[in-house]
Amino acid sequence: MELADSLEVNRVFPQVPTRDQIDEYRRLSAEHASGVAVISTVLRNRDHAATVSAYLSVSYDPPTLLVSLYAESRIALAVAESKSWALSLLTAEQKAAANWLASPGTPIEGLLSQIDFRRGPATGNAVIAGALAFFEVETTAIHEAATHMLVVGKVVSMGEDASWTRDLSPLIHYGGDYRRLRP
Incomplete structure (x- = not known):
């Protein structure tokens, strides 16, 4: 028996996917482990921030990110x-910071009041204290993709805040939950 014969064959979508297919896509996509980050910006003297796990390095030269x-x-x-x-x-x-900033209905005022952060040197946006790494980014393009915006930008400042130890682990999102790498 061939491998294809042993797999459930219900992967072809109609013109518009059904609710079951969308749910199955979400379940299968959760099999991808990704790092967890906080994106922040300042607009009209107010901090905005949220937890994200869909970001990537687009290019090293010049340093470019996408979220x-x-x-x-x-x-x-x-x-x-x-x-x-x-x-x-x-x-x-x-x-805890990831959970707070991923929670629906977080307040606009005082959003970062319970999170330790500092201002980035280039943009003044919030950088989470103790982060593995941080990048300050100027947007160069925004692309619409279904229900999302893909925001691309050039890195204008970067650094790290976490002191390396043997037990240091990135926060990982996998299987619909936050996890850590085991040392």
Whole structure:
């Protein structure tokens, strides 16, 4: 029996995917482990921030990043208008910050009041203290993709805040939950 014969063959989508196919896509996509980060920006003297796991390095030369944001979210609208943002890659010990900034209905006022952060040197956007790495980015392009915005930008500042130890682990999103790498 061939491998293809042993797999369930229900992968071809109609013109518009069904709710079951969307749910199956979400389940299968959760099999991808990804790092967890916080994206932040300042718009009209107000901090905006959210947890993200859909980001990637586009290019090393010049340093370029991409982040995927739900197009109707406050953070997407703020990032699109502000034209700059910071991305802080979280450690496993920063799970509480990730949970807080991923929670629906977080307040606009005082959003970062319970999170230790500092201002990035190039953009003034919030950089999460103790992050594995941070990048300050100026937006160069925004692309619509289904329900999301793909925001591309050039890195204008970067660094690290976490002191390396043997037990240091990035915060990972896998299987619909946050996890850590085992040392």
